[in-house]
Amino acid sequence: MSDSGQPLVLGIETSCDETGVGIVRGETLLVDAIASSVDEHARFGGVVPEVASRAHLEAMVPTLERACAEAGVRLADLDAVAVTSGPGLAGALMVGVAAAKALSVGLGVPLYGVNHLASHVAVDIVEHGPLPSPTMALLVSGGHSSLLLVPDVTADIQPLGATIDDAAGEAFDKVARVLGLPFPGGPHIDRVARDGEVTIDFPRGLTTGRDLERHRFDFSFSGLKTAVARWVELRQRAGESVSVADVAASFQEAVVDVLTRKAVDACRTHGVDHLQIGGGVAANSRLRAMAQSRCEAAGVELRVPRPGLCTDNGAMVAALGAQMVMRGRTPSGLDLPADSSMPVTEIQA
Amino acid sequence: MLLLALDTSTSAITVALHDGSGVRAERAVTDARRHTEHLAPLIEEVLAAGAVAPAELTDIAVGTGPGPFTGLRVGLVTARTLGFALDRPIHGVPSLDVLAHQGSGLVTGDLLVATDARRKEVYWAVYAVRSGRVERLSAPAVDRPGDLEDGVRALPTLGRGPLLYPDLFLAPLPVHDVSAGALAEVAVGRIRSGTPMPVDALYLRRPDAVPSVSTKSTVPDGWRGA
Ligand SMILES: [Zn+2]
Numbered sequence: 001m002s003d004s005g006q007p008l009v010l011g012i013e014t015s016c017d018e019t020g021v022g023i024v025r026g027e028t029l030l031v032d033a034i035a036s037s038v039d040e041h042a043r044f045g046g047v048v049p050e051v052a053s054r055a056h057l058e059a060m061v062p063t064l065e066r067a068c069a070e071a072g073v074r075l076a077d078l079d080a081v082a083v084t085s086g087p088g089l090a091g092a093l094m095v096g097v098a099a100a101k102a103l104s105v106g107l108g109v110p111l112y113g114v115n116h117l118a119s120h121v122a123v124d125i126v127e128h129g130p131l132p133s134p135t136m137a138l139l140v141s142g143g144h145s146s147l148l149l150v151p152d153v154t155a156d157i158q159p160l161g162a163t164i165d166d167a168a169g170e171a172f173d174k175v176a177r178v179l180g181l182p183f184p185g186g187p188h189i190d191r192v193a194r195d196g197e198v199t200i201d202f203p204r205g206l207t208t209g210r211d212l213e214r215h216r217f218d219f220s221f222s223g224l225k226t227a228v229a230r231w232v233e234l235r236q237r238a239g240e241s242v243s244v245a246d247v248a249a250s251f252q253e254a255v256v257d258v259l260t261r262k263a264v265d266a267c268r269t270h271g272v273d274h275l276q277i278g279g280g281v282a283a284n285s286r287l288r289a290m291a292q293s294r295c296e297a298a299g300v301e302l303r304v305p306r307p308g309l310c311t312d313n314g315a316m317v318a319a320l321g322a323q324m325v326m327r328g329r330t331p332s333g334l335d336l337p338a339d340s341s342m343p344v345t346e347i348q349a
Numbered sequence: 350m351l352l353l354a355l356d357t358s359t360s361a362i363t364v365a366l367h368d369g370s371g372v373r374a375e376r377a378v379t380d381a382r383r384h385t386e387h388l389a390p391l392i393e394e395v396l397a398a399g400a401v402a403p404a405e406l407t408d409i410a411v412g413t414g415p416g417p418f419t420g421l422r423v424g425l426v427t428a429r430t431l432g433f434a435l436d437r438p439i440h441g442v443p444s445l446d447v448l449a450h451q452g453s454g455l456v457t458g459d460l461l462v463a464t465d466a467r468r469k470e471v472y473w474a475v476y477a478v479r480s481g482r483v484e485r486l487s488a489p490a491v492d493r494p495g496d497l498e499d500g501v502r503a504l505p506t507l508g509r510g511p512l513l514y515p516d517l518f519l520a521p522l523p524v525h526d527v528s529a530g531a532l533a534e535v536a537v538g539r540i541r542s543g544t545p546m547p548v549d550a551l552y553l554r555r556p557d558a559v560p561s562v563s564t565k566s567t568v569p570d571g572w573r574g575a
Contacts, residue, residue: 048556048557050418050556050557051556053418053419053422054418054422054550054552054556056422056426057422057425057426057429057550060426060429060430061429061430061432061433064430064433065433075434090419091418091419091422094384094385094419094422094423095422095423095426097385098384098385098388098389098422098423098426098427098430099426099427099430101388101389101427102389102426102427102428102430102431102434103430103434104389105389105392105393105403105431106403106430106431106434106435107403107434108403333390334389334390334393335386335387335389335390336385336386337383337385337386338385
């Protein structure tokens with residue numbers, strides 16, 4: 001370990017379409033290097049797994065090189081390597097896992113295979129300091145919409161709820177397509193909605209009656225997506241003009257309303273006074289604003305990392321890896337598999 | 350010279366150590382679905398068997414395929430990252446060339462290499478063996494075995510093609526998967542002769558452009574990243 005007593009840990013993330021390499025020293029972020037293949041997927045309207053995997057292979061060494069150069073870190077000084085071992089796209093994960101093992105063997109440093117979702121929570125340690133225990137975490141992206149009770153991000157994460165159909169970011173992508181906006185939909189809807197007004201009362205999934213009893217902290221966005229598509233189709237068929245801005249604002253309001261309502265309800269129910277939001281959708285300006293006001297009203301402190309640390313990145317993996325090292329956790333074996341369906345309760349593989 | 354060679358383009362995950370005069374250690378596991386799990390432990394085993402520390406390696410050689418993509422990439426990213434970590438040159442060898450080399454002691458004249466490309470197709474190339482020297486006569490390609498010319502399919506054939514399509518490949522040879530030891534020998538020869546050895550993956554197919562959102566996912570929570 002380095003003279004500061006803080007472990008120098010490199011993290012690799014390849015679960016979807018971002019090749020991320022981050023380096024942290026203890027709880028300090030040194031660099032977060034990213035190569036994204038998102039543009040290559042745009043014309044398909046979604047991430048193509050084989051395209052993503054090929055891009056990871058080509059981007060891996062250049063991204064490692066860039067991270068080391070920008071941080072002024074020599075590989076020989078690393079104390080450990082961490083990598084996302086799941087969940088995610090199997091072929092994409094394998095590129096990162098194999099690269100991490102090569103570093104581990106070549107440099108003779110321990111390897112930590114960690115959970116992608118837990119990393120999304122842990123990244124806030126390098127942004128806002130140690131996580132209060134317990135923390136409530138709302139992870140919302142194209143791949144996940146989860147409410148997690150987090151007593152200890154290295155050892156104890158309890159899933160309270162998740163989407164039962166589409167992820168929140170997926171709904172953004174699909175509605176963007178209906179509205180003729182490009183992929184990925186999130187940033188475009190956010191931008192367009194700023195010029196619109198919430199004029200349409202779109203459905204809030206799993207928020208009433210029996211649904212609420214059975215799925216209090218679960219989400220559903222499939223019905224909302226269908227409702228938006230039907231609303232637009234009916235207006236178009238009747239020859240009426242559709243205000244894309246108003247539809248985007250109304251749709252966004254419905255998503256954000258449910259997310260923040262359930263997150264704050266979870267905090268109250270479990271007596272948690274800190275809420276952290278992560279995942280790509282955390283970059284949404286309306287989500288940030290509504291979460292802020294509802295948390296204030298409920299006496300809950302809101303923590304949201306900067307947008308670049310909310311989307312997939314290597315820093316979050318390094319952040320969790322460093323926690324593992326500092327807690328003295330046993331490293332993963334070199335036979336570590338990539339686990340595309342790794343449950344969030346399994347924090348280290 | 351201490352060259353580490355590895356290949357994951359066929360059903361074997363195979364690793365060898367070459368010291369410039371011969372193969373000092375070689376290990377392989379046959380498991381077409383778990384390249385990620387086996388490769389790094391095999392590298393450690395081979396280094397231990399050869400009593401070599403990673404930092405003592407001078408060169409890395411890797412099979413560039415063609416082969417099923419996911420497994421192929423495990424070998425390529427491992428070799429490239431190891432080369433980066435140790436600051437050593439990486440040398441690519443087309444994996445079909447290695448199989449041809451493995452067959453060069455068994456036949457004289459033309460031979461066919463036909464490996465499993467999945468989806469009812471084979472990766473294949475034709476080679477000529479003249480007094481122990483191997484020369485490739487056709488570029489690596491991917492096709493349905495039935496679409497190869499009769500004369501080509503009748504050649505002595507290496508690889509899993511004949512195991513998968515015994516009615517179509519009539520002269521099978523008992524060599525099914527790449528050996529990293531053979532790969533190391535080919536690599537050492539090419540390094541010495543100054544042959545260019547690019548490490549680009551030989552995919553031979555375009556990616557299937559099906560976004561993961563529209564396919565049934567095995568991942569919880571409708572995984573699509575970020
Ligand atoms: Zn993510």
